[in-house]
Amino acid sequence: MTARQSGVRTSPEVEAEVVRLVREGQTRGQVAKTVGVHPQTVSRIVRDTEGLEFARTGSSSSGTPEAMAKARGVRSEYARNRRAVLSDRILDATEKTLDLLDTCTDPRNRQFLSQSLRNHTTAYADLTAQDAKAAPDLTVVVSMFDRLTAGVEAYVAAAGPARPGLIQD
Incomplete structure (x- = not known):
């Protein structure tokens, strides 16, 4: 049974750390390992945080909407x-x-x-x-x-x- 199924939520401190690391451009696996949570937990936090996405152009890109627009521009x-x-x-x-x-x-x-x-x-x-x-x-x-x-x-x-x-x- 996962933490979510058992009704236990991720602490606000952990969620804030996940958001910070994703904005720094770390991958889902890197964030999960650093914070000590399951990669699906990282994905859920990113999905539930408005305006936050994983970087798609390398580790130097942040997950902000501006960075994602820039990444889409590079691909375009x-x-x-x-x-x-x-x-x-x-x-x-x-x-x-x-x-x-x-x-x-x-x-x-x-x-x-x-x-x-x-x-x-x-x-x-x-x-x-x-x-x-x-x-x-x-x-x-x-x-x-x-x-x-x-x-x-x-x-x-x-x-x-x-x-x-x-x-x-």
Whole structure:
């Protein structure tokens, strides 16, 4: 039977010490070992203390809302940078596919390349949509994408309709 089930509450002194240690950035296990309580007790105290969370960016971060906002900002920036790298790779692949489409004469291969272009533009749109919504200063990226999409659609339209018997959408 746990202390909580038996009706015994953690003393206010222990709870205050747990809060202090969590704000210093210690992990749940470190706090439990230092104070001499079960890790679930530490979790309960943190959960029941308004505005207190465990640090998620290392031992130097405190569990205050400001520190957690900063940690979320770091994670958001990392994700944004990863999406930017992936977006660049998709644009590079799109350019290569367009170059292949310029030299391709086989109708079946042209159809496959056209489908690949469509997939590239869809993937790029999906990847950049989150950043475009979050940051209005990314309208340049969105307009570049719009220009690329318009160029691809014009190129595919100029290629003419596919012959009967080819893979159709």
